[in-house]
Amino acid sequence: MIALLASSGVLNSFAQVDQSITLVTNKGAYLPGDIVQLSGMVTGQPNVLVALQIKDSSGNLILIRTISSDQNGNFALQFKIPPTATSGNFNIAASAKINGFIVTQTKTMTATVPEFGTFTIPMFGISFILIVTIFTFSSKFKNYLR
Numbered sequence: 001m002i003a004l005l006a007s008s009g010v011l012n013s014f015a016q017v018d019q020s021i022t023l024v025t026n027k028g029a030y031l032p033g034d035i036v037q038l039s040g041m042v043t044g045q046p047n048v049l050v051a052l053q054i055k056d057s058s059g060n061l062i063l064i065r066t067i068s069s070d071q072n073g074n075f076a077l078q079f080k081i082p083p084t085a086t087s088g089n090f091n092i093a094a095s096a097k098i099n100g101f102i103v104t105q106t107k108t109m110t111a112t113v114p115e116f117g118t119f120t121i122p123m124f125g126i127s128f129i130l131i132v133t134i135f136t137f138s139s140k141f142k143n144y145l146r
Contacts, residue, residue, distance in 0.1 A: 019044035019098040021105035029110040032085040035078055036109070042073040044098045050075050051095045057088025057111060069096075087113045 026037040042048050047069060054063040062082060069075040081090075090111055095104045 019101060019103050021050070021094045021096055021103055023092055023094055023105055023107040025092075025107065025109050027109075029112050030081045030090075032081050032083045032111065032113060034081045036081060037076070037078050038092065039074070039076045040069075040094060040105075042069045042075070042096050042098060042103075044073075044103075045096075046071045046073050048073070048096045048098060052077060053093045054079060055091045055093075056082070057086055057090060062090075081111055085111045085113065087111060 020043045021040055022043070023038065023040045025039075027034075030036060038052075040050070042050060049066055049068055052063070052065045052067065053061060056062050063079050065077060067075050067077055088111060089108045092107045092109065093104060094106075095102060097103075
């Protein structure tokens with residue numbers, strides 16, 4: 001029975017080494033314009049091509065890149081959070097062909113756009129500033145004409 005399984009290739013799938021991709025970012029949350037340092041490791045095969053896709057919180061593709069892992073399976077990439085980013089989760093997907101199988105890993109990171117309070121001037125304040133400015137300008141203008 002074991003000989004039959006080995007000849008059909010079924011036994012090989014059970015004896016496979018760990019085949020995975022790990023993804024790590026230098027922070028969990030980023031602001032627009034921040035640099036993300038993404039690193040990872042491919043387990044099960046060195047010197048493999050890793051396809052990376054990063055999508056913003058709206059699902060828009062902001063980066064697609066293929067990089068090579070080193071002899072230990074390590075890889076790294078830096079990218080910038082767009083200055084127009086909105087708050088939400090960015091999704092990172094990494095895929096590689098390891099020992100003939102496509103392996104995919106995803107990671108979520110957060111982009112946070114700071115919320116600034118609105119500064120309002122009451123209508124009375126605007127009117128007062130406008131009147132003082134006009135009065136000052138007209139007084140100086142009258143002095144200039146003399």
